[in-house]
Amino acid sequence: MPIDPDFHKKRKKIGKENGIAVWGPVNPPEKFGVRGTYVAVDWDICEGCGTCLEVCPVHLYEWVETPDHPTSEKKAFPARESDCVQCYACETQCPAQAIRVTFGGPPGWQIAVVLLMLAQIIVGVIYGTLFGPYLGLEILRYVGWIVLVVGLPFFFSPAIYFPRKGRPQEGKSVMDTTAVVDSGTYGIVRHPQILGCILMMSASILISQHWLSAIIGMPIIVWSYIEVPKEEKGLIIKFGNNYKRYMEKVPRMNFVLGVIRWLRRRLTTDQDYANSNNGTCILNDATIDPNKTAYSRFRSKNKTESDSQEKESAKMLMKLSAN
Numbered sequence: 001m002p003i004d005p006d007f008h009k010k011r012k013k014i015g016k017e018n019g020i021a022v023w024g025p026v027n028p029p030e031k032f033g034v035r036g037t038y039v040a041v042d043w044d045i046c047e048g049c050g051t052c053l054e055v056c057p058v059h060l061y062e063w064v065e066t067p068d069h070p071t072s073e074k075k076a077f078p079a080r081e082s083d084c085v086q087c088y089a090c091e092t093q094c095p096a097q098a099i100r101v102t103f104g105g106p107p108g109w110q111i112a113v114v115l116l117m118l119a120q121i122i123v124g125v126i127y128g129t130l131f132g133p134y135l136g137l138e139i140l141r142y143v144g145w146i147v148l149v150v151g152l153p154f155f156f157s158p159a160i161y162f163p164r165k166g167r168p169q170e171g172k173s174v175m176d177t178t179a180v181v182d183s184g185t186y187g188i189v190r191h192p193q194i195l196g197c198i199l200m201m202s203a204s205i206l207i208s209q210h211w212l213s214a215i216i217g218m219p220i221i222v223w224s225y226i227e228v229p230k231e232e233k234g235l236i237i238k239f240g241n242n243y244k245r246y247m248e249k250v251p252r253m254n255f256v257l258g259v260i261r262w263l264r265r266r267l268t269t270d271q272d273y274a275n276s277n278n279g280t281c282i283l284n285d286a287t288i289d290p291n292k293t294a295y296s297r298f299r300s301k302n303k304t305e306s307d308s309q310e311k312e313s314a315k316m317l318m319k320l321s322a323n
Contacts, residue, residue, distance in 0.1 A: 002097030003042040005171055007034050020081055029068035036078040038104035039090075045098035048072030052090035052099060057237045058083045061090070082107070085234035086176060088169070103175040117197060117220050124204030124213040133209035144206025147199050155196030157185045180242045182250065187265075188258035190250050191231070194224050198253075228252060 004010060011023040011034065023034040032043035039060065041052075053061045053076060060080035067073055076099075078084075084101060091099045106114070125148065127134075133141045153160070158175065161184050162168060166177030185192035201217040232252070235243050249265075251257045 001045070003034070003040065003045060003100050005100060007040065007042070007100075008037060017077075018079060020078060029066065030070065032066060032069065032075065035075075036081050038102050039078040039081045039084045040100045041076050041078055042098045043069070043075045044071065045096050046072060046075045047096045047098070048074045048076070049095060050076070051093050051095065052076045055089040055093050057087060057089070058085060060084055085238045087238040088176075088178065101176075103173045105175075113220060113223070116216065117201060120213060120216045120220070121200050121204045124208040124210065124217075127210060127213075128204075128207035133207065134211070135209040137209060140206045140209060144203045147206065148203035151196045151199030151203060153196070154185050154189075154192040155200060157192040157196065160184065161186060180239050180246050182246050187250060188262050189255060190247065190252050191228050194228060195253055195255060197224055225253065 007023055011025075013021050014024040014026060014033070015022050017035065020035055021037045023040075025031055026033040034040050034042050043066065048071075050063075053059075053063070058080070060078055060083045061076045062079040063074050064077040065073065066075050069075075082104070084104070086101060086103055088101050091101045105111075128141060128144070161181050162174040162177055165179070165181040165183060165186075166174065167179040168174050168176045169178060189195050198221050201221055205213050205217050232243075232247075239246075250261065
């Protein structure tokens, strides 16, 4: 019987072991419960085969001895649970189906930063709308509204594209994706949500033009940009060569370059589609029109038959003239 996907709802957290949550019931040596929350291992099912230790790309598991347990006397312990990149290799390859991996979300301090960011955006926009720009520069306020409108679809990109394109695992969060999303805003930049945050915070500064909005917003903008390469390391581990090819095609955060590349791809795709509709095929660097080729064969055949008829007519005329 596999690990219960709703164990955190049906079981009670009874404490921690080396910083990792323990979910009961626990009654050694017969019952050891579940270790971990976002990378959870049911020790009462775990057979101690070591598959998870072998396939984990970030080596988050360690062995822990469990003497006299009826299933096995050693278990896989998710000692570095927070390092998980959600590749799901351990979950899918565990023969006992004793592991469940879910997206844990950002740590508590990052949630605090996100809340501060949202407060900066909302308060700045409301202030600029109700009281006007603090510095009185109306042109910058109009620019800010344009930037805000552009940033909104980027900010909500995961909610828009992950359910349809990311192939999230059944029964899990939309953030538990199993495929690289490279369409829509993800076809312009690789991190549209972060770009959306930066654009919207910049818009708040332009709309309000208040020093407090700038003091709060600028450090968060710099921090957001610095965090992106760290996130990409995990994505490379998770998706491998698919993500590396995506990196070659789509820029990280450069909006202008991303739009230019996106337009080029669209033009190339449209041109290929137009060529296919016109019946043009590309083969060995030579352009062949099958319709024209068929027509040429038809004309060649008719011309041959016509020439034969003309020769026969000429022979008959010569015979008549001779008589």
